[in-house]
Amino acid sequence: MSGGGLGWWIVPLAVLGGAIRVSTPFLFVSLGECITEKSGRINLGLEGTLVMGAMSGYAVSYLSGSPWLGVLAAGVVGIGMGLLHGTICSLPRVNDIAVGIALMLFGVGLADYLGKPFIQPAAPQLPSLDFARWSSSPDVQNAFKINELFLIGVVLAPFLVWAFRTTRWGLILRIVGESADAARALGYRVIPVRILATCCGGFLAGVGGSFLSLYYPGAWSERISSGQGITAVALVIFARWNPQLCFCAALLFGGAGALGPSLQAVGVHGGYYLLNAAPYILTLLIMVLTCSPKRTLIGAPAELSITK
């Protein structure tokens, strides 16, 4: 990006465009985690799922030539990781947070191992839609190139709000997350619901991962995700388990992540690494400001281990 005639206006524009680009993986992981946590389990392994999704999406896109097939494959791999987490956590006395940590390390290691042959070749990328044909400025056009996955995410968030509130499935999910005993009394089987919810979460996290390798930054490498998965898990807490708020929070985090590169584009080089860490610092600050030791968080599923 060059400064062009826009001068310093490029910064807010690039942050906006970057927010849309960078926020997509946050959005998908947080929506997925939202489903999982509504069932009363927390999956910290989504960081590993994200990286596995990025690797498998890229590999399948390269081998088949179709990026959308890659997205699907990433989702399927995510289901696999979710199934692993859900099943192990269903064993008696197994702690879901610890299993999440283990799967985070396992997923990252496995993606490194299997993804080694795919570091060099270039895989077909996901297409994007131009929303700024009206503008002649390449910067504006660049900022409004929006990926279809982001649009899917935009629709998915209100859909989930509606599904949680009004559908039978959403109700069952919420009962299981609020009180396992009540769910059992009503004749619902708690463990299969939780495993299914973890699989759904894994699917969305895998899709979010494929966005990383197939659109932005747009190549598979070992360090493709540095904590986006875990930041997204924290984001769900901040968004109070509301998918619509997850969407807003994801945009905010995306904007924070885009701040560093866009300032660099206009020639501000100081504090480059610290600016890149802005999403983590922001997450921590928001958690400090919004959490409280004295009361349970509003909207928290009662069965969730982190809020007990």
Add this chain to the structure above:
Amino acid sequence: MVDEIATATAGAEGAAAAVVTGEPAPRRWRLPAFLGPGAIEAVAVPAGALVLSLLLFGAFVACAGVNPLAVYRYMAQGSVGSWFSLQNTLTRAAPLILTGLCTALPAQAGLMIIGGEGAFVIGGLFAAMAGVAFEDTPAFVALGAMAAAGIAAGGAWVALAGALRHWRGVNETISSLLLNYIAIAILNQLVEGLFRDPRSLNKPSSPSIGYDHMIGTIPGTDIHWGLPVGILVCVAAYVLIRHTTVGFAARVAGGNLRAARMVGLPIGWLVMLTCFLGGAAAGLAGMIEIAAVQERASADIITGYGYAGILVAFLARQNPLAIIPVAVLIGGIGASGGLLQRHLGLPDAATVVLEGIIFVAILASDAVYGRIPWLKTGGARG
């Protein structure tokens, strides 16, 4: 951890029941604590999980067309097969012992901290700063200052996660992981900016702490003094946790928060203390990495020892003494990576995959405690 407290209470109840029912009095001599009830199970279950993980890993590499038996042979050769590889294993074990404590000590107070990597990095960074500042002093002064800086910085880093947990209710697992990324950002920022040695052209790094101020190796070996230091710290941590009032109070807070509140324990300070000590151990590991291996701070101190330390702590069931052999085991797996890469063409991430499998298997094995009849000789567990 919770189940250990439960075991302790169950054991006490059992003893009380024995007195009431008039069963024969227990033998007068007692087994040491680490051979107490459930000891057989406490060794057999993780060992079983380890064997299962090795089999799964064998199946995994077999899918990639590599002979699993060759993998096991090279792993044995690369970890303990020669004096050279044994030294490599022990050198890798030294930082793992200390980063393992970073998860195990807060776990006594019921916290699940995974911030060892951040404490390691920040400890190393501050130790390097102290080393540069004390460049003109005698070696023991400089090393003392470095150790103090590393311990204080690493301890404060993890204590921050503990404080946020206690006073703000912020989940410590997530915050400590976020602190890892922030620590790495601070390191990169400083070694590329304020704290950069202008002579480091290709790879930004800090000035050297001075070769004369580095920690040497144990005479006759290539193993640096970090290993004995780590073992001493582990023994001290064990004594603190098992044989002092403070340690007992921390375990009560970790086992039953409500009971700890009822008896008026200072929970916030116990949480802060265990977090500080855990972080201090990881910070000390970072200092040793600078003083014994790297000589200067750079992106090279982002080693992954902090993450492997989480595995060490869980595999040792958060017991500081058990951390020592487990760290040697995990160090051995890491040491064998080079041979697997050279002779079998496996990617360097192969050892990380194995560690991941072990981690998952160990956690899943929590489910079988107390369910295998022939292991219950020492007393019921959990």
